[in-house]
Amino acid sequence: MSEDPTAGRTPHGVEGPITRRSFLFKLGIGLNAAAAALFAIPVLGFVASALRGKAKQAWIPLARVADFPEGETRLATYRNPFVVPWDGKTADIPCWVRHIRGNKFQVFAINCAHLGCPVRWFKESGLFMCPCHGGVYYEDGQVAAGPPPRGLYEYEYKVKRDELWVRAGRIPTLAQSV
Amino acid sequence: MRPGSGATTTLLLAAALALAACDWMPGRPREQDRPRNPREITDFATLYANNCAGCHGSEGELGPAREFASPLFQAFLPDPALRNVIREGVPGTGMPAFAKAAGGSLMDPQVEALVSGMRRRWARPSRVDASVLPPYSEADAVAAGYALGDPGRGREAFQRACAGCHGADGNGGEEGGSVVAAAFLGLVSDQMLRTVVVCGRPDLGMPDWREPPPELRLSVQEVSDVVSWLASHRPPDLEPARGASE
Amino acid sequence: MDLRGIGEWFESRLQLGSLYRTTAGHPIPRNSASWWYVFGSATLVCFVLQIVTGICLALVYVPSADEAWTSLEFLNYQQSLGWFLRAVHFWGSNVMVALMTVHMIQVFLMGAHKYPRELTWVIGCVLFIATIGMAFTGQVMRFDQDAYWGLGIGVAIMARIPIVGTALVDLILAGPIIGAETLSRFFTLHVFVVPGLIIAFVTVHLRLVLKRGINEFPVRGKGVVPEEYDEEYAALIEKEGIPFFPDGVDKDIVFSAAVIVAILFCAAIFGPAGPNGEPDPTLIDTVPRPDFYFLSLFAVLALLPPQIETFVLVYVMPVAILLLFLIPFIAGKGAKHPADRPIAVLGVVLICTTISTLAWLGISSPWSPHMDAWSGEPTPVAYVEERSPLELQGAVLIQARQCRNCHALGGRGGQRGPALDDVATRLTADQLTRQILQGGGNMPAYGKHLSPDETTALVAFLRTMRPIGVPGAR
Numbered sequence: 005m006s007e008d009p010t011a012g013r014t015p016h017g018v019e020g021p022i023t024r025r026s027f028l029f030k031l032g033i034g035l036n037a038a039a040a041a042l043f044a045i046p047v048l049g050f051v052a053s054a055l056r057g058k059a060k061q062a063w064i065p066l067a068r069v070a071d072f073p074e075g076e077t078r079l080a081t082y083r084n085p086f087v088v089p090w091d092g093k094t095a096d097i098p099c100w101v102r103h104i105r106g107n108k109f110q111v112f113a114i115n116c117a118h119l120g121c122p123v124r125w126f127k128e129s130g131l132f133m134c135p136c137h138g139g140v141y142y143e144d145g146q147v148a149a150g151p152p153p154r155g156l157y158e159y160e161y162k163v164k165r166d167e168l169w170v171r172a173g174r175i176p177t178l179a180q181s182v
Numbered sequence: 183m184r185p186g187s188g189a190t191t192t193l194l195l196a197a198a199l200a201l202a203a204c205d206w207m208p209g210r211p212r213e214q215d216r217p218r219n220p221r222e223i224t225d226f227a228t229l230y231a232n233n234c235a236g237c238h239g240s241e242g243e244l245g246p247a248r249e250f251a252s253p254l255f256q257a258f259l260p261d262p263a264l265r266n267v268i269r270e271g272v273p274g275t276g277m278p279a280f281a282k283a284a285g286g287s288l289m290d291p292q293v294e295a296l297v298s299g300m301r302r303r304w305a306r307p308s309r310v311d312a313s314v315l316p317p318y319s320e321a322d323a324v325a326a327g328y329a330l331g332d333p334g335r336g337r338e339a340f341q342r343a344c345a346g347c348h349g350a351d352g353n354g355g356e357e358g359g360s361v362v363a364a365a366f367l368g369l370v371s372d373q374m375l376r377t378v379v380v381c382g383r384p385d386l387g388m389p390d391w392r393e394p395p396p397e398l399r400l401s402v403q404e405v406s407d408v409v410s411w412l413a414s415h416r417p418p419d420l421e422p423a424r425g426a427s428e
Numbered sequence: 429m430d431l432r433g434i435g436e437w438f439e440s441r442l443q444l445g446s447l448y449r450t451t452a453g454h455p456i457p458r459n460s461a462s463w464w465y466v467f468g469s470a471t472l473v474c475f476v477l478q479i480v481t482g483i484c485l486a487l488v489y490v491p492s493a494d495e496a497w498t499s500l501e502f503l504n505y506q507q508s509l510g511w512f513l514r515a516v517h518f519w520g521s522n523v524m525v526a527l528m529t530v531h532m533i534q535v536f537l538m539g540a541h542k543y544p545r546e547l548t549w550v551i552g553c554v555l556f557i558a559t560i561g562m563a564f565t566g567q568v569m570r571f572d573q574d575a576y577w578g579l580g581i582g583v584a585i586m587a588r589i590p591i592v593g594t595a596l597v598d599l600i601l602a603g604p605i606i607g608a609e610t611l612s613r614f615f616t617l618h619v620f621v622v623p624g625l626i627i628a629f630v631t632v633h634l635r636l637v638l639k640r641g642i643n644e645f646p647v648r649g650k651g652v653v654p655e656e657y658d659e660e661y662a663a664l665i666e667k668e669g670i671p672f673f674p675d676g677v678d679k680d681i682v683f684s685a686a687v688i689v690a691i692l693f694c695a696a697i698f699g700p701a702g703p704n705g706e707p708d709p710t711l712i713d714t715v716p717r718p719d720f721y722f723l724s725l726f727a728v729l730a731l732l733p734p735q736i737e738t739f740v741l742v743y744v745m746p747v748a749i750l751l752l753f754l755i756p757f758i759a760g761k762g763a764k765h766p767a768d769r770p771i772a773v774l775g776v777v778l779i780c781t782t783i784s785t786l787a788w789l790g791i792s793s794p795w796s797p798h799m800d801a802w803s804g805e806p807t808p809v810a811y812v813e814e815r816s817p818l819e820l821q822g823a824v825l826i827q828a829r830q831c832r833n834c835h836a837l838g839g840r841g842g843q844r845g846p847a848l849d850d851v852a853t854r855l856t857a858d859q860l861t862r863q864i865l866q867g868g869g870n871m872p873a874y875g876k877h878l879s880p881d882e883t884t885a886l887v888a889f890l891r892t893m894r895p896i897g898v899p900g901a902r
Contacts, residue, residue, distance in 0.1 A: 092494030093708040120580035137730035148872035174604035177587030209699025246823030276824035359816020368881030
């Protein structure tokens with residue numbers, strides 16, 4: 005493989021008086037830099053559009069209050085409000101609803117606070133258990149055992165005309181709860 | 183035939199065979215390994231193994247909870263009661279509710295699959311004389327004209343039929359443990375007591391109501407009586423666990 | 429024109445002869461044509477295999493959250509030989525990661541990262557990371573429950589990075605949840621971006637091999653002195669150099685062929701991986717597990733004390749990877765032969781043992797509750813017979829209160845807590861009661877969920893749990 009064929013020659017327009025050729029070369033570089041920037045802005049903007057603050061939370065009606073017997077914890081499912089048509093079932097998000105009494109609830113995200121695996125409620129022992137790394141939570145979402153750094157993520161909720169609403173929309177993480 | 187066409191044919195044949203053979207390779211995913219939605223599983227063996235075997239034993243016997251592999255029990259327990267126990271559990275006892283609607287994990291068709299599967303697997307109607315079988319619950323017995331259980335009569339019947347193993351006062355003997363311990367009575371429903379008095383635990387050596395010699399046997403009325411005598415040992419402040427039929 | 433004429437006509441245009449002399453025909457030291465030096469080329473062969481099978485799979489696969497799983501099922505059950513190509517792609521990826529790792533270890537042990545091949549090592553590290561990236565994104569392509577929750581784990585790890593964590597999560601997910609746009613993003617990475625990077629960096633990697641020569645087989649007691657090395661290497665090539673092709677390639681092609689056959693064999697015998705259940709987040713009866721390359725990480729995440737977990741993930745691991753890159757700048761000269769570098773060898777042994785032990789733990793994951801043990805693992809018959817009615821109720825509660833999800837009986841059940849088969853020899857009735865009600869030692873407190881009767885029954889049963897003839901704890 006022979007090396008750069010221009011090696012040893014003076015590159016265009018680097019030294020010497022400004023000629024038409026060296027001017028054109030510099031102009032070309034400048035134009036290309038500008039074109040690259042013009043090109044890069046929409047490309048980067050497209051890829052990074054996920055970063056721009058879309059609304060990521062909304063109030064969603066979960067179910068009727070009557071569907072949650074007092075003193076029990078039940079699985080409920082809602083359709084994520086921010087979807088694209090080909091999201092399919094991935095936009096059906098489950099959560100655990102603990103009906104304490106009256107209009108007092110706790111609505112827990114399904115995701116373990118450790119690494120996001122789906123916790124399962126065992127009513128007989130009153131515990132949430134995580135199948136991944138053994139995080140265990142009490143019925144009020146407090147950590148009972150295992151590695152989770154905090155209790156279960158809790159949705160904001162409200163009761164409106166006998167319906168339970170939650171504020172939801174994004175996957176909960178340690179940096180950003182539901 | 184051109185020379186070499188034999189070889190070509192052989193080669194083509196071998197290629198076709200090789201392609202066909204691919205479908206016979208052991209790595210090919212089999213239909214039965216296909217992932218199934220756990221809510222749609224309705225085959226009895228899988229459902230039973232995943233949900234029931236823990237307490238009731240892998241073969242429906244020799245588990246700590248109720249034995250199923252007894253034709254007498256299968257004849258004794260009516261379908262609605264069985265369905266109800268699976269769906270709602272027996273509050274206050276170890277039996278959890280399995281129906282989705284009651285906070286469990288099973289869909290209605292799955293509960294039905296369990297009911298019918300259990301019958302298919304263990305019911306042997308020909309081996310049980312249903313005409314002499316005590317009614318399933320005390321309420322049924324009363325409806326059929328029998329009297330409510332009476333602890334006094336029950337004590338006598340117990341001492342005749344049960345004391346041999348469980349001791350005259352029910353505190354346990356050589357063969358059987360205590361059946362009047364407060365903690366035990368706090369964990370079982372009256373219906374569970376009735377079921378075990380009638381059906382026994384043949385797998386664990388406890389006879390059913392017809393097995394003892396005729397002079398020791400309980401009558402249908404005495405079944406209710408013995409249960410009421412046992413239940414009378416519950417500490418007065420204790421709510422009895424609700425039976426499935428109540 | 430005769431054949432020779434035709435050949436010359438093409439040669440005068442394509443100039444393959446000079447291309448050959450600078451590439452395939454480049455001289456290598458005779459002793460470098462060794463069985464030890466076959467892993468790099470075999471890794472490259474695996475990569476080619478992955479490209480071919482990958483293109484085929486892309487003909488059918490639909491990278492949409494709605495359809496991906498269905499198209500995988502179609503590949504497995506309807507598309508003729510679809511399952512086989514999936515299997516080859518899967519086993520090819522496993523073997524590629526394995527061979528790449530072996531190549532890396534071999535290169536390190538033979539001192540090939542030292543002067544003048546530091547950059548080759550650095551590019552190799554980039555390729556290592558890119559390949560692991562292919563493995564992770566590939567696991568996501570198999571869009572099933574493991575993939576879905578695996579993404580969840582990745583997101584949870586990213587979110588732990590200070591300041592930029594949330595932005596990184598947004599960038600990865602491309603939406604507020606794991607969904608269609610996430611899968612598209614990973615598809616793009618898996619099919620366009622990362623393979624493109626790999627091709628580019630493999631090109632640089634190979635150019636460096638051509639330009640600075642393949643590492644000579646190390647000699648005991650002989651180290652690298654940068655000032656003298658170039659001359660020595662030139663002399664070595666002068667004295668006993670052979671062209672890589674055809675004289676030095678024999679072992680490479682034999683090994684590569686064996687690797688391909690082995691991959692096809694594994695594909696035919698063991699078949700493809702998954703997909704397991706449909707990636708429907710509402711199906712929560714799932715036990716997510718990563719592919720084998722990430723089992724050790726999976727284990728680390730379970731075993732680290734929670735207080736230092738984020739620190740290890742966010743700082744220690746990147747620093748460890750940085751150190752990997754910096755190896756040739758830390759130890760860029762001196763002894764090459766492994767026998768002269770005990771610390772290097774010890775380090776390799778230590779790292780390999782650690783990672784395989786962790787991966788092994790990751791397979792059995794004793795820290796995870798067995799979610800279905802309580803209802804699916806029968807109480808051993810021996811623990812049922814000869815028990816009083818109260819003790820039997822205790823045995824029921826051991827199951828019904830999910831104790832067995834963490835405690836084994838007769839070797840079955842969770843291993844998170846101690847097995848209960850001989851618990852009565854360790855704990856008295858009072859100790860059992862206290863442990864059950866108050867928990868402790870990573871066991872939840874059950875006080876609020878057990879009635880006095882239930883506790884009595886549990887303790888009565890547990891007190892029977894001792895081998896015949898061994899007295900209970902007092």
